[in-house]
Amino acid sequence: MKQNLVPALRLTLVTLVIFSGLYTLVLWAAAQALPTHGLGERIERSEGGYFYANIGQVFTEERYFWSRPSAVDYNAAGSGGSNKGPTNPDYLATVQARIDTFLAHHPGVRRADIPADLVTASGSGLDPNISPQAALVQAARVAGARGLEVSRVEALVRQNTEPRLFGIFGKEKINVLRLNLALDAMK
Amino acid sequence: MLLEIVSITLVFAAIVVLAWPLGKYIAAVYAGERHWSDRVFGPLERLSFRLSGIDPSREMTWQEHLRTLLTINVVWFFWSMFVLMNQGWLPWNPDGNPSMTPDLAFNTTASFIVNCNLQHYSGESGLSYFSQIFAIMFFQFVSAGTGMAAGAVVFNAMRQRTAAQLGNFYDYFLKSCTRILLPVSFVATLVLIAEGTPMNLFEGKDTVTTLQGDTVQVSRGPAAAMIAIKQAGTNGGGYFGVNSAHPLENPTALTNAVENILILLIPIAFIFALGFYLKNRRLARVIFGAMTLGFLMILAVTIWSEFQGNPNLNRMGISQTEGSMEGKEVRLGAGFSALWAISTTATSNGSVNAMHDSFTPLGGAMQLLDMMINALYGGVGVGFLNFYIFIILSAFIGGLMVGRTPELLGKKVEAREMKIAMLVALLHPFLILVGTAIAAWLSASGNPMAANWLNNPGYHGFSEMLYEFTSASANNGSGFEGLADNNPFWNISTGIVLLLSRYLPIIGPVAIAGLMAAKKTIPESAGTLRSDSATFGILILTVIFILAALAFFPALALGPLAEHFSF
Structure with a gap:
């Protein structure tokens, strides 16, 4: 457990940045180029x-x-x-x-x-x-x-x-x- | 109705056609072969592992896999509890929604960490944008990735050789997220945004004056990002309270088709992946055939029942040619609501595009049966693990029938594996029936705690409680939402059920597969019951239905079946 904990913490941070942070930002930017601008019809x-x-x-x-x-x-x-x-x-x-x-x-x-x-x-x-x-x-x-x-x-x-x-x-x-x-x- | 059946058939065909190449791709990802995806995703993965201090090439035993899996899940548990209980003051909360109570935060965390979406809150008023993205959507990637990684470990263990080393957990996990879930969801999200799903980051609720001059509010936010991954990863957690029945979450027939395809896509592709991975496509076809046969039978009953409409409304003399419409949306209709209901309960997805509480009793019974079986496709990765338990049971029963030591893919199935398989198989009915019995007792004995639980009297009220525990134990997440479930009893009891019914059915199959992998391969002979034959497929399906019928028929009889016969 203990030797797993530090990598687990670090990987959690990294995945938060990728899947919650970057993914959301890229989609938001892409939405601006689409006809609805991500604001609904x-x-x-x-x-x-x-x-x-x-x-x-x-x-x-x-x-x-x-x-x-x-x-x-x-x-x-x-x-x-x-x-x-x-x-x-x-x-x-x-x-x-x-x-x-x-x-x-x-x-x-x-x-x-x-x-x-x-x-x-x-x-x-x-x-x-x-x-x-x-x-x-x-x-x-x-x-x-x-x-x-x-x-x-x-x-x-x-x-x-x-x-x-x-x-x-x-x-x-x-x-x-x-x-x-x-x-x-x-x- | 005919047109509906044609279009439903086309959607299902599209899923199978897409799942085949995707399955091939998934097999290549887990086999670690050189692949074009290395060039696209390799740099991101290598950077992630370097930042995390992880060597993704270090092979692990099945015990190490489980330790690693559980440790990182514990980390996520505390992160989510912290976010949900403090979202009121944390940043990115434009609607000013309050922090969760401890019992609700526990239920929500337990639910999403196990890739379920038993949402005892409504997204519009219950979560900040920060929680939606950094807790809920985060789980929609990583808990799906966890299940897929566990599935990959079992794939690895099923290869015909004697081995203790079964790949690296972090490697399977991260690649599941980056190479499978990420690209699939990204493409689908663009379709959703183009069709009118909101994807705004900063603005809170909008205020609109209607044509008649009333003032109403409209909730919005970064919804589109979540909706594709909630489907692709079979999590099902909606951005808005009513999930994909919401006209912003699922605005058109096109988005409905895309989302429904995503619900089934990876679960079905995973079976094909097994065939490509083991280079045993016949086995994959047998498994796919057995699952599909069960799925289509349950779907047919549901579609038929929903198109019959509600007999009580027929007696009032109105026109129900479009089927039962209570709790359904006009743009989707009864047919696509039925397809969705059976897709979502078959795959432990849990998203809905119509209110299950208002389905006809037989439709509700089929949703329950789907979750009670919990292995017709199943959730990403874990659906295959549940089915694996049934494969082991069938190999055992089949072995007894032909009078030989049971074996599976050249490995003996012995007492230790059987004990684990039986414990896992019995856990599901135990949690559902004991939980429902306690709740029904509290409700029937007039306990003040249970005074306002039920939204419907009689048999249907019982079904509401049965559904909640079934959904929790199947890690499904849909609900008969009339049940007043945001209170300590339901939050804590279903939270515990969720955790038990996730981790034990992961630990069990991984342990069985790990134990079997370490055994010597025995050569096939004339008396071997081949697991890649149609006979074996039918045997599995029979075992599944007998187990489900024996365990759950009394409960179904007291709830939806009794209601059906009371019309």
């Missing part, structure tokens, strides 16, 4: 300031598309899922209440048209996306609140549907923030 606002494209936001107003339920209210100071199990009675009551609320705000929508992602909390609590179906089912409400034709809003949803990577990987999805920004930009 941003959406610049015309009135100044910016949003994070990948961090979802809370939308409660009728004139916006709504995001998924979140266990942390989309405050990215932290992150978290509900961690509710599939048979938990309290959880099932919560989902039932979300369905009822949704139906109350969307007259004419059938239960079978509500996709699960709209009434379940995401893993991160910051999910920036909803499924295309989850957007289309809200289109009539949004159009009504803005005095637009439903078909125009539905067309906007389709325009903002991001395809799968190479047509197969991941999911078709909609960035709720981008969609709502596109709505605000509509004349």
Whole structure:
């Protein structure tokens, strides 16, 4: 043990310098040369300031598309899922209440048209996306609140549907923030 | 669902295609052959050894290997305890996060020193940037390197010759870090940064006004650096609390594919490396075949179950065509969440891209089974050591069945090796079941300490406790995160389990391999049970499933299976 201790201490110092120090610095420098500059993907606002494209936001107003339920209210100071199990009675009551609320705000929508992602909390609590179906089912409400034709809003949803990577990987999805920004930009 | 299965198959195929040349490369690194990598990494390694006063060419016996390994791990333990308990005043803490309590620092140190990531804190509020980089990420390199070095010692000992000298620990360790982990993670990190993962050094939390005018904060920091190495080294420790479910930690389908490939890449390459190293590719194919068969069976059940969705939500009349979505991210979907869950539990990685607590009961049962077996690929280096124990057990059982003294690769397996193998094999169920029993007793007897542990009632609550001890004993690190685990009971008990379940399963196989290496080689005969035959592969897989079923079926029946049948 004793004859091993001094080399172990010295090697620990050396490896700290290499793997924690130099490695991090080189990556940071490399990040400056990449398009995001290591600051994440941003959406610049015309009135100044910016949003994070990948961090979802809370939308409660009728004139916006709504995001998924979140266990942390989309405050990215932290992150978290509900961690509710599939048979938990309290959880099932919560989902039932979300369905009822949704139906109350969307007259004419059938239960079978509500996709699960709209009434379940995401893993991160910051999910920036909803499924295309989850957007289309809200289109009539949004159009009504803005005095637009439903078909125009539905067309906007389709325009903002991001395809799968190479047509197969991941999911078709909609960035709720981008969609709502596109709505605000509509004349 | 069909598209998901096609894309999952493509990702898995990509892993195998990449793992083959990487395995060849790893074998060359450990064999110490002249190699182009000498020119790239040789100067850095020689400088490191000179500064450390180490002669990397000095050969060690298996006992010296273990002494060296444990000594440097003790040094790291004290370094990490110091950093975590003092991060509040140490530099590079832009968010002003507080120092850890002693029990949490112990749990975190125990977790990361054993290459696990049982994180009883959330990165955003629980660690300074200094701790993230100089404690957590440091461990993600060196504890992975430690496991790989132990694997390399066993490789060396398995060569057919009589030898007591088994290479130099420091040499295996440093080369694992510099030549394997470093380049793989570096390339992957660049992809992550380009796809939107933060890599800023100085700024703390950002404040953003949302479109509706609310004010929220956004955590950030040098996240990208950690994320690639956490996957490549099968540590799994996330920068953010929800790990790779976080849209900054895993922003796109591309990053998800890259990270999932990294989870399995080195564990699979390590098996191929064994084949190249021993010049016995048939043996590697048998091991890979047995592991892959087990892995795919468990994966198939999980994907099927997740796409069924939650029957209770179906009864509410909504559309679950995309599968169970509670705790999952839309950009990833149920299919890639299932692939990830089984990859991460098979390799003792422990990172997650969806909340395991909210998986369907059968999905949760498969995650548990994966960790209870803990040898389908397994963590870098150590996964092979766990499998080695099953090889020894199978050689013994097979030997008894054909009525001969058991042997493996031309060496007799005798009482001493068998005793060690049995102790290591029994340790895992012992730690899991005893730990869970104590926790369940405290919880069921209404002990005030256990009042707020569980986030879910009934069978699922039991599963939360079972998962925590299984994850600790498998050095996995994922969790049913509803469990309130940042308190002295869970911090200390799982911390002890982590340490025992890391070092004993390293000491055991290295000792067995060392003892066997010193024996005389006996020639093969017609009655030899060949370890590189398909029969032997099936025998190993059968032994694994029988052991896991016998030891763990009652616990699984009380938790996830009971929940499944209560739908």
